Amino acid sequence: MAKTVCIVGAGPSGLVAAKTLLHDTPQHSFKVTIFEAQSRIGGLWPTRKDDAIGLVHPLMVTNQSRHTVQFSDFSWQDSVPQFPKAWQVGQYLEQYTNEYSGADIRLGHKVVKTDLQGDGSWKVEVESSRGSQTETFDYLLVTTGFFGKPIWPVHVPKEADVPIIHSSEYRDLQSLLAQSSHRGGKILVVGGQMSGIETAATIATHLSSAIHSPGKKIIQEPESYSIHHIAHRPSWVFPLFTSPKPAASAPPFLPCDLPSYNLANRPHPLTNSQGHISTEAARTSNSICQSILGTDQGEFSPETKIDGDLLDQQPFVAMSSYYMNLVKSGFIKVINGRLSSFDKNMATLSSPNERISDVAAVVLATGFDPSPALSFLPQSVLETISHSPAHPNLPVALAFHGTHHPSLPTLGFVGLYRSPYWGIMEMQARFVARLWTSNALESESPAFRQAIVDDDTISRTLALRTDPRVSQFPMGDYSFLMQEFSRALDIAITPPLGNTPPLATGKSMDILTPARYPSLSAATGRSPRAAQHTKSNLLATYETALAGLSSGRFVAAAVFRSLLGEWRLERTLSSRLPSHPSGRFSGTARFLLREGTEDGISPALVSKANSDSGPGLGLEYLYTEDGTFTAQDNPQISFRATRRYIWRYDETRDVLSVWFARTDEQDRADYLFHEVEFLPPVDEAETTVQGNTTPLTTGAAVEEKELKKDKRGWLAKASHLCIDDLYNVHYEFNFNAVNLKEWKLGYTVKGPKKDYTISGVYRR
Structure with a gap:
């Protein structure tokens, strides 16, 4: 007969715990009920752009990518950006719940009190709009996390x-x-x-x-x-x-x-x-x-x-x-x-x-204070797990990396972990499920038994509470914990999918993601869809790493981010026509951050971006420059010069673009000047094939090869036909690690009445 489990909280922890108990254990082992105080699932994560009830801004961007913010056997849609917004995480959780259904999820039901019975079962009191009710369960699983109250x-x-x-x-x-x-x-x-x-x-x-x-x-x-x-x-x-x-x-x-x-x-x-x-x-x-x-x-x-x-x-x-x-x-x-x-x-x-x-x-x-999220537990239980409101980073002392207490075999915890937690949550859920499906510890694998015998998490947690040199995330190193859970659970890490170009160390990327540790339903073929989701996750990570290392993907994003602020600008203009004097501009350029505007963008694209499932228009810069132009042949000819453009980054296409400003309202975009095309990278040490020097990338035009010769930094180009005048634009972006230190912008203009070259250097 199936054992009944009460899960408190329908955030990521509760949802992955329910999925694990229902889909990764012998069939009909558990009957799961989830009580969620809010009117939606997701916990912290809102499920809509206009969600106002959660503790997280719906438009907040995750600080880990979707390769870490994932469950092993559920993949993100390709249209979702590398760093999803909070509401997109909420929708991922909704889709995950639909994919792995079976739990009785009761929204608007708040657990207010629990009592441990003599036989180990739990009497659970819940309040809802229909009043108070009490039910009894074989197991209680706490998945309320750290965010009890601000x-x-x-x-x-x-x-x-x-x-x-x-x-x-x-x-x-x-x-x-x-x-x-x-x-x-x-x-x-x-x-x-x-x-x-x-x-x-x-x-x-x-x-x-x-x-x-x-x-x-x-x-x-x-x-x-x-x-x-x-x-x-x-x-x-x-x-x-x-x-x-x-x-x-x-x-x-x-x-x-x-x-x-x-x-x-x-x-x-x-x-x-x-x-x-x-x-x-x-x-x-x-x-x-x-x-x-x-x-x-x-x-x-x-x-x-x-x-x-x-x-x-x-x-x-x-x-x-x-x-x-x-x-x-x-x-x-x-x-x-x-x-x-x-x-x-x-x-x-x-x-x-x-x-x-x-x-x-x-x-x-x-x-946040996690204590209110544990207030439904009996005082005797709180004492057993060493609950301490004075230590919000380490509120309880639990065994094997925050999963249980040996004295309370029918009580489990998932999600009491700070740092990148999606993979850890999944592992914690698997560990608790293994504990509760074992008829006797002696029948378990040697690795699982030894992990419990060797575990010192409780004593280590108590010692860290008073340690003046405790780390920012004291519960453990993410990669180390994934290793320890995998050892205990006999889940071998799968090899990374494909090979990426070697790094400076000569090694390829060996990226840890939750999908590297497949679920039982995916690994055994019990669920072909789960296996396909796992494969999709692995493929997405491989393709992302390969694109970043070999084709310059995300360079546009790095450049756009680093442009913000003020630059010193020196620019020379060399004209071959007397109607356009040669000279030098000296001044400042400023990139002023603002929310994306609709100007110049087609109404269809604006509507799609701002739809309920659209990414929004993102951010853009109002570019302004102000300085003095001095003629080359006659230094007495000197005057103030200004320019304005709008710079945009399209996250969906990974494209940086520059737009002309309107002449009547210079803080508005008028029409597209050009899109910046980053040139495929060439390894600094060229390879030699049968005595011939060749770049590591193929298909590069001769012009691009010449542009790269003796250059440092990321190179880019663009072209724009303005009526009869052709603008050929060239960029060079020089980074110091993640930050732009200097960049160059030059272009030649040729037309019936124009023939000049501009070369500018921007320095912090």
Whole structure:
């Protein structure tokens, strides 16, 4: 007879646990009921663009790619970007639930109390719109995660003269400032780790867009606001695309998690790199971060620089495409300190002793307290699992990497893990399912028995609670944990699909993804569809890595991200006609970030992008330059010169484009100037075949070969016919690891009345 299981929570953890119990165990082993307090599944992850009930902004972009944000046997649709938006993750979960049905999911049902019975069963009390009800289950599985309720610092009032909200509530500037009587002032973001950096960047992007977008302003006098980010210490901030070859002159780019989880870079068997961080380990980790980013971050702001004694401290990392350049451009002012009090519109910091006046709003990126998400458990159970509200990063002490407690054999946990957690959730669910399907531990495999015997997770967790050198993600190293679960469960990692071009180390990419550890239903052929989903996941990762390493995919994204801010521009114009004088332009160019606009784009494409399932118009830049042109033959002829363009990045096509600005409204796009075509990379060391030197890529035109000769950096070209004038455009983008340091733009113009060449250099 099937055993009954109560799962608390229909987020990713609850859904993968239900799927595992129903589809990866002997048939009819379990009957699963999921109670979800919200009116939808998904937990944190909203399922629609306009979802307002969750703790995550629907338009937030994941900080890990879909190759990590995946379950092993369910693939993403090809149309979804590498880094899905939160609402797309919610829809992935809806599709996953439909694919692997069978659980009784009861929405709008909140578990308020559970009681452990003498026979090990659980009496569960649930409240819904129909009142209270109680049912009894053989097993209880807790999948409520870390996000019980937002943490509100005790020294910050709930109400003040200005709006104060938690970062989970932030949606847009209009709603943030709606209740403010102030016009202009400082928007404070409090909290220096991942959510603080992400929130500060989001608000700064919204403010930049409010200032630089055409049409009616969404808030009054947006230029009178500034953003101040209070962080107690700097973090390493990684963009979403990084390079596995950061020292290359033309570095290839991949979604950040693919190089991070390249198993070829680590000795095997893997050892845990998280938990207690020694000084030596900290120095090594900080050195790796600096190598990947190519900087100690001091070039962006003294407050973001990591050097000196900070290199001996355990590193903190965050993900954001635009944060660092928003800091450099002055849109975000970073203050290293701690908020000690807030009164009226004045913030006081304890370190340094500083006051910040004229505050217009406060956004608290202070994390979450997981304790409320466990409040339905009996006090005796909470004591058994060493529950501690004082340690929100390590709220309970559970065996084998957060899955169970030996004293409570009918209680399991899935999803109590911080860091890239989709693969870990799936492994935790498999481990709990194995525990509950075993008639006796003695009948289990030697590996499973030994894993339980050797496990020291509970004692290690308790020790880390008071360790001053505990890591940012203390529960464990993602790759190491996947290895340990696979050993215990006898799930061998499958080989990567195909070979990628070798890295500087001479090794190919060996990228860890959840699909490398197939589910039982996929591995045994029990579910051909599951096997096909697993294969699709593996193929998607291989094709992504291959495209990034061999054809320059994602370079356009890396360039677009890194353009933000101000550049010094020197440009020469050499004319062969007297009607266009030769000369030199010297000035500044600025790339001003804003939300994508519809101007110049076909209505059909706009409608598709903005549909319920569309990706939206993304972000774009208003490009402005201002400086002085001096004639070559007559230096006394000198005048101010300005230009404006709109730069766009089409994520779906991975294409960077430049658009002419309208003459009547110069902050609006008029029509397409050109699309930037990045040239296929040629290995810096050319290969020789029978004495003939040939590039590693084929099909390159002679012009492209000549353009690449003796060049460094990524090269690109474009062409545009403007009435009778032909513009041939050439680019060279020079990176230092992930950041553009210098780039060149030149073009020749030929026509009945034009014959000149322009060559410009942009430097930070």
